Amino acid sequence: MNVKTRFPPSPTGFLHVGSLRTALYNYLFAKKHGGTFIVRVEDTDRERLVEGAVESLIRTLKTVGISYDEGPILVGDKLSEKGGNGPYTQSQRLPIYKEHAQKLVEQGSAYYCFCSKERLEELRNQQQIAKLQTKYDRHCLKLDAQEISRRLAAGESHVIRLQIPDGETTFQDEIRGSITISNSEIDDQVLMKADGFPTYHLAVVVDDHLMGVTHIIRGEEWISSVPKHVILYKAFRFPMPSFAHLPLILNPDKSKLSKRQGDVAVEDYLEKGYLPEALVNFVALLGFNPTGDREIYTIDELIEAFDLTKVNKSGAVFDRTKLDWMNGQYIRSIDSKRLFELAQPCFGDASTLPDEQKKKILGVEKERLVTLKELEERAKMYLALPEYPATDLVWKKADAQDATLHLTNLLKLVESTEPAVFDRRELIEEAIKKYIGDNGYQNGNVLWPLRVALSGQTQSSGPFDLLWVLGAHEGIQRITIAIDKLTS
RNA sequence: GGCCCCAUCGUCUAUCGGUUAGGACACCAGGUUUUCAUCCUGGUAAGGGGGGUUCGACUCCCCCUGGGGUCACCA
Numbered sequence: 221m222n223v224k225t226r227f228p229p230s231p232t233g234f235l236h237v238g239s240l241r242t243a244l245y246n247y248l249f250a251k252k253h254g255g256t257f258i259v260r261v262e263d264t265d266r267e268r269l270v271e272g273a274v275e276s277l278i279r280t281l282k283t284v285g286i287s288y289d290e291g292p293i294l295v296g297d298k299l300s301e302k303g304g305n306g307p308y309t310q311s312q313r314l315p316i317y318k319e320h321a322q323k324l325v326e327q328g329s330a331y332y333c334f335c336s337k338e339r340l341e342e343l344r345n346q347q348q349i350a351k352l353q354t355k356y357d358r359h360c361l362k363l364d365a366q367e368i369s370r371r372l373a374a375g376e377s378h379v380i381r382l383q384i385p386d387g388e389t390t391f392q393d394e395i396r397g398s399i400t401i402s403n404s405e406i407d408d409q410v411l412m413k414a415d416g417f418p419t420y421h422l423a424v425v426v427d428d429h430l431m432g433v434t435h436i437i438r439g440e441e442w443i444s445s446v447p448k449h450v451i452l453y454k455a456f457r458f459p460m461p462s463f464a465h466l467p468l469i470l471n472p473d474k475s476k477l478s479k480r481q482g483d484v485a486v487e488d489y490l491e492k493g494y495l496p497e498a499l500v501n502f503v504a505l506l507g508f509n510p511t512g513d514r515e516i517y518t519i520d521e522l523i524e525a526f527d528l529t530k531v532n533k534s535g536a537v538f539d540r541t542k543l544d545w546m547n548g549q550y551i552r553s554i555d556s557k558r559l560f561e562l563a564q565p566c567f568g569d570a571s572t573l574p575d576e577q578k579k580k581i582l583g584v585e586k587e588r589l590v591t592l593k594e595l596e597e598r599a600k601m602y603l604a605l606p607e608y609p610a611t612d613l614v615w616k617k618a619d620a621q622d623a624t625l626h627l628t629n630l631l632k633l634v635e636s637t638e639p640a641v642f643d644r645r646e647l648i649e650e651a652i653k654k655y656i657g658d659n660g661y662q663n664g665n666v667l668w669p670l671r672v673a674l675s676g677q678t679q680s681s682g683p684f685d686l687l688w689v690l691g692a693h694e695g696i697q698r699i700t701i702a703i704d705k706l707t708s
Numbered sequence: 709g710g711c712c713c714c715a716u717c718g719u720c721u722a723u724c725g726g727u728u729a730g731g732a733c734a735c736c737a738g739g740u741u742u743u744c745a746u747c748c749u750g751g752u753a754a755g756g757g758g759g760g761u762u763c764g765a766c767u768c769c770c771c772c773u774g775g776g777g778u779c780a781c782c783a
């Protein structure tokens with residue numbers, strides 16, 4: 221069978237990390253089986269629409285490395301689409317839904333309902349007070365054909381409801397196995413809303429079928445509405461797709477991951493300096509692990525390893541600490557060109573520095589970065605020497621006199637060294653270590669004051685790195701300042 | 709509350725009847741080191757409870773408990 225999966229976001233805001241994982245799993249599954257992956261915009265709720273959400277979604281999927289074969293695309297700033305099963309935006313498919321809903325009414329699987337929202341609300345209230353199941357009472361099912369056509373002709377506001385048959389519905393979930401739900405649990409679901417738009421349930425079934433979707437992989441919160449979809453598939457005589465419901469991603473308190481308890485938008489994490497690669501890797505392992513003894517996977521390795529039957533059943537807490545660790549791993553191991561590209565917006569004040577120097581800063585500082593955003597703070601000292609007290613220059617096992625001696629000698633050493641040496645980190649190190657070795661000094665006596673003189677900080681990267689990034693000229697200046705501090 | 713889903717270290721997980729229950733994050737202790745960080749070594753830490761099935765259950769079945777999801781003209 222030719223596998224086809226889909227990711228159907230509704231353009232109501234930013235991409236949720238849970239949605240990122242859903243999109244990712246759909247993508248991985250399709251690629252693993254040589255199938256196709258499509259993106260479809262589910263914008264049937266006109267009230268929750270957010271302008272620009274589709275564009276932002278397309279961009280985010282791209283930066284995160286999830287590509288699709290069919291769906292909406294951006295040509296320049298213009299929205300367009302690719303694929304032969306479009307349109308891929310539900311608001312552009314209204315006639316299709318109307319026709320399908322109509323067909324259901326004709327064959328007696330669905331019916332018109334003229335009940336007002338007020339009546340529905342009143343009904344619900346009464347049922348709640350009586351502690352009954354809140355369910356539509358099928359008031360309009362009793363209407364005769366004549367009355368229906370009269371009210372329709374009069375232009376009365378109405379919806380179309382699916383008539384849920386008696387009995388129960390059983391379906392196979394690829395992750396959870398067989399699930400049975402009694403049809404009595406299900407309300408006569410609205411299929412077409414009064415505004416002429418379909419509800420999710422109608423649109424998703426019609427589109428998935430028309431677009432040839434074979435595997436529906438989505439969040440666990442959808443399990444309880446699968447019977448509605450199964451009933452629709454049967455009513456339309458559409459072949460049944462496979463269902464797989466993913467475990468939820470959880471807040472630390474185990475509730476469904478939500479705003480309020482932290483960031484949930486992929487854009488937030490990207491903005492904070494998490495690498496797309498790390499985020500994808502991390503989120504992929506929330507609910508799925510091919511072996512149990514490996515943590516780092518590229519997206520292609522994930523495709524290779526992906527197996528729907530190995531996806532967990534229970535929810536997974538989104539553990540920010542582990543994401544931090546993984547992000548650090550990526551920062552340290554990723555290709556330096558790619559890292560520089562990603563870090564470009566994170567230099568802050570130091571962004572005015574030449575690229576060559578910024579690359580050096582990144583190379584030196586990446587050892588202690590958790591997120592790229594932290595670079596902004598760390599890079600400042602390369603731009604300007606921070607204020608610091610003279611006492612910081614003194615190593616714990618030495619005194620000010622000793623520090624002054626070494627800094628004075630080092631100053632001479634730097635001044636008399638070929639400028640070309642400062643282009644090579646290892647040559648700088650060699651020269652200073654020679655000074656230490658030849659005189660039988662201890663590393664700390666020499667390196668501590670040098671490092672503090674260069675960084676203005678008691679905690680920083682090493683003196684060789686600093687001298688390399690700063691260059692001879694700036695190095696001389698900073699050492700001179702240090703000597704002044706000690707001797708004044 | 710009805711219905712549905714779920715249940716291994718604090719967290720993410722491995723185990724598909726027989727293991728000293730493994731790995732990772734975090735944490736703690738060492739080591740490397742001029743500081744911080746990185747890195748390396750080691751350690752603490754888990755099968756919710758009760759019944760079965762079986763020679764033998766973390767693993768299979770049932771009940772309880774606990775957690776979660778869902779009950780819209782939202783997706």
